[in-house]
Amino acid sequence: xxxxxQENARVKEQIVDGLFKELEEHPFSxxxxxxxxxxxxxxxxxxxxxxxxxxxxxxxxxxxxxxERRQQSKQFxxxxxxxxxxxxxxxxxxxxxxERFILLxxxxxxxxxxxxxxxxxxxxxxPKELPWNExxxxxxxxxxxxxxxFEWLKRGTPESPAEMATIVTNFLPDAFFIDEQ
Numbered sequence: 001x002x003x004x005x006q007e008n009a010r011v012k013e014q015i016v017d018g019l020f021k022e023l024e025e026h027p028f029s030x031x032x033x034x035x036x037x038x039x040x041x042x043x044x045x046x047x048x049x050x051x052x053x054x055x056x057x058x059x060x061x062x063x064x065x066x067x068e069r070r071q072q073s074k075q076f077x078x079x080x081x082x083x084x085x086x087x088x089x090x091x092x093x094x095x096x097x098x099e100r101f102i103l104l105x106x107x108x109x110x111x112x113x114x115x116x117x118x119x120x121x122x123x124x125x126x127p128k129e130l131p132w133n134e135x136x137x138x139x140x141x142x143x144x145x146x147x148x149x150f151e152w153l154k155r156g157t158p159e160s161p162a163e164m165a166t167i168v169t170n171f172l173p174d175a176f177f178i179d180e181q
Contacts, residue, residue: 012050012060014040019057020100028054028107058109061100062116069093078178084169090145091152091161098153105150118142137176144171 018040022031031054037047051057072089094101104113121142145168152164159167 008050011042011046014042015047015050015057016061018042019054019061020103023103023107028109055112058104058112059116062113062120065097066120078176080169080177083172083177084165087165087168088161091149091164094149094153095157095161098157101150101153105154110146110150114143114146117146141176144168 015036018036019031021039022036026035033044033047033054036054037044040047051060069090072093101113104110118139121138148164148168152159
């Protein structure tokens with residue numbers, strides 16, 4: 001990554017940080033760009049060079065999270081054991097974003113996040129062995145997992161990520177796993 005790309009990434013992160021600082025004080029709908037750029041410590045030109053809207057900032061934040069998570073995840077065979085191990089990693093990963101996700105949830109943005117994850121899952125690679133053509137499978141998983149994740153984060157993460165992975169895996173139907181069909 002060259003200096004220009006590093007600088008652009010730094011500016012984007014400042015804007016994301018600024019958005020979350022603003023969310024601590026104001027509802028998402030009341031955040032104004034002028035206040036956001038002041039909080040972020042960037043110029044108006046820098047903001048508009050990178051984003052067209054506050055939703056673009058959220059998309060960028062979520063895309064960066066998903067990219068980071070994908071880099072950490074391993075290929076697995078969709079067995080119950082592999083899914084459980086991956087879910088444990090998901091809970092560990094999002095526990096690191098606890099404050100931000102609670103803030104998003106408390107700001108009334110949970111539907112936005114659910115839709116974002118659903119749309120991302122629809123575009124992602126899917127193993128041929130699972131019934132992905134079933135119209136309710138993706139909405140089930142992309143709705144249920146964020147809802148459970150939010151509830152766990154709001155409750156202060158009393159269960160370990162491994163315990164949460166077991167709970168969620170036990171909720172999933174056998175048809176979800178390749179080894180149990």
